[in-house]
Amino acid sequence: MDIEEEIRSLQLDSAEDNNGVSNPEDVKPEEVEVQKPDKMEEDSKDEVCRDSLPVENVPKVKEKEVAATEDVEAEMEINKKRHLNVVFIGHVDAGKSTTGGQILFLSGQVDDRTIQKYEKEAKDKSRESWYMAYIMDTNEEERVKGKTVEVGRAHFETETTRFTILDAPGHKSYVPNMISGASQADIGVLVISARKGEFETGYERGGQTREHVQLAKTLGVSKLLVVVNKMDDPTVNWSKERYDEIEGKMIPFLRSSGYNVKKDVQFLPISGLVGLNLNKRLDKNICPWWNGSCLFEVLDSVQVPLRDPKGPFRMPIIDKFKDMGTVVMGKVESGSICEGDSMVVMPNKVSVKVIGIYCDEDKVRCAGPGENLRVRLSGIEEEDILSGFVLSSVAKPIAAVTEFVSQLQILELLDNAIFTAGYKAVLHIHSVVEECEIVELLQQIDPKTKKPLKKKVLFVKNGAVVVCRVQVNSMICIEKFSDFPQLGRFTLRTEGKTVAVGKVTDLVTSA
Template identity: 80%
Template sequence: MDLEEDIRSLQLDSAEDINGVVNPEDEKPDVDNFDKMEDEGLLSGNDPKQEVQAQSVEAEPKAKDKEIPPVQDEEDEHMKKRHLNVVFIGHVDAGKSTTGGQILFLSGQVDDRTIQKYEKEAKDKSRESWYMAYIMDTNEEERVKGKTVEVGRAHFETDTTRFTILDAPGHKSYVPNMISGASQADIGVLVISARKGEFETGYERGGQTREHVQLAKTLGVTKLLVVVNKMDDPTVNWSKERYDEIESKMVPFLKQSGYNVKKDVSFLPISGLMGLNIKTRLDKSHCSWWDGPCLFESLDSIEVPMGDPQSPFRMPIIDKFKDMGTVVMGKVESGTIKDGDSLLIMPNKDHVKVVAIYIDEKRVNIAGPGENLRVRLSGIEEEDLLSGFVLSSAANPISTVTEFVAQLQILELLDNAIFTAGYKAVLHVHSVVEECEIVELLEQIDPKTRKPIKKKVLFVKNGAIVLCRVQVNNVICVEKFSDFPQLGRFTLRTEGKTVAVGKITAI
């Protein structure tokens, strides 16, 4: 198939050409087309992660713990439940870590004694209201500053679903870490502070609420739960007017960012600090007007299509360590892995054997799409692995490239910047972070007709959709968006700002 046919086979709808993201400057998004996006099946698929050492609430097994737990029966009740990854996103200080900590406490993952210890520690730092966040923010820097830096990771269960919580940083300095969390997620929980002034700060241009929503959509988070937190704050006091004001402002922006609000977005009020409307529904004494579900019920009700267990195996590596051999961590994006499998580590083509597979600290024989795994391998040393390498089927390995053709949506360039051949940026694709250069602009595409409008284009501005050739410094593992959406979508960032999002159309 020639390049032009390949491009047309991947056309998206209107400004959703790049996963529904449109230029944030647009005042009047084409709302009529939003409902068409999801029907085309182009916004499904979920991404892995970039290089960030995820921290776990549960301690990793130490090398000295020589006793290997027995393999769990494949029909174990725990494994019968579906598994979903939930990323908590939103502006700094919205209450993401506190809400995540409260979820773990209410689901029985953290005991009262631990909570009392955290309460005392927070009080000693004169930060009494931060104690729940300490469950997710485990290092000292995060606790002192009250800012999540790395992506916290923890697990909890409801009656029907096993969840992995990914607690993403809200501060703009740590957006690359937020990308790594969102790229692994199936569901996004957007935490918004209802406190007077805090919602406005996060929502205004430059606030992370906007950037996080756009990035989440780009990274394949198709379902969004918007929780309006701090409803118990004295400036709010469970005010329906404040809740409605926030919802009325967020809905147009979510549509503009590509979300089908009726099908894929839910709103609910909570108090993360007090644990209200999280595990059980709100009592009328707290909030007389809310008659909807609690957070656990909302999470349980979300339907997310899973990857194909029969397709070639792909698991991007997000972290590695030594523990009686070499252990890699990652999320299965497609295919199935079994104990004893012979696989390839790409791009180096190292042959490895699967020695053990762990899900949530339990050893299992088999795991499928969507699972977050630790896999012990033989045949490779830990120092020979990098984040961004991919554990891959030996019969049908992932593609390795130094150059690819992509369709890009320009969001917002830096002041005085021109997007043209020679433009350099940092590429984020699954768990890869790599410097790249735009080597050629092939054609500009009309957002409405989805057809080329300019050939031999020299440069483009904010909001443009352009087909271009991208070159990276080192060999990376990627796939075409049409084959593996989660391994074929990416973002471009420059000087701490997301300037473009795209999908790989040819390799």
């Protein structure tokens, strides 16, 4: 049976997770890193002195384990704009970094002098058309190779919304980094090149357009904007026929990947390089057939589920570093945090105190769910934290397990591979990257009826849906999908290929 039909029929029970927003290679956790920020912006002298004090001398905002909701709400009144994380995904060379750079320029985050510097640098490297990408691709490896390696991170604002851009790498060698970016996102912007031959390369089997779409859906990116880029290319010249061709091919695939195309997907034509249809609608002289909105308008209008600031605190840690103490980075998936709060780092169960919170480049007193934070902690050393650990509330800490039960959708196994007990792969779940083993197949699910098949299952093939027990070597922090969708979705990868996607249905805790 066609695998796309199987995916469509399962959709990983997407109907129940459409309101969830959240989070996978043969690399160790320490190899999957996002771009580290430069040294944290200098605090004022008063703040430095205060944060340098022993924890017992730090002025206490709250003694409670979880900050009072009214304090968080009062803090949020300072900036009433909603905050959304946007991940740019798509095949290598589709124009993700260039589009992201242009957005920052058009929204006033980058000045003309900086652009002129990047133009000269790109010209010196014989990459004249890459200068906008340099805004997002900040390290030398990326500029020399002309492709994104790490997950770029930047910020911009429209009239109603603050956005964090996550620029995920498109090259298949860096899919784990893309997963790291998508696991933090609320909205996905799928960038597709309209240039002759480039769309086809990304869309064909093995192209990153397909894999990125499937991963984004699995990782909880429930809203997708499909921007057809390079419409100004001489091979396209704003052709409606080319645009319609791409849209016509993408819609069935998006449906098969679990997206409700009418409700959760929007298409629009752009030119990232010259900034057309980004912050202003297209001029009819350039594209007479387009009557829709520009990208900024679409981003402003996207509706994502409201988050609960009263829930138990959960912040998966994606990175850590030293800066007047131990600083951890991550996106708040649930609950709220205030300076002075007591927290626990899981799975090693270390009690910590929050002595500083940074949102974007600003120091804040409190922060709620959905925010990307840098949190300064006392009570733990930087070397005692790994990516995948979770900063958690003391009252209701996240579970730590070495085994769990899951429902898996097999996408496409490697040639001659059999999915059975003993199968090994690399598990990617929120910011966790860990080797795992399938220890038992419990039952096979009919993808059409979604009911268990009665026969005993020993192995399954491509397209199958199976319930199985999964075991990892080290303790990891996860949640049941039904409780926290964003911390219960995962992918399995092996030899550079995504072979299965799934969700955690039960936790196996030790007695």
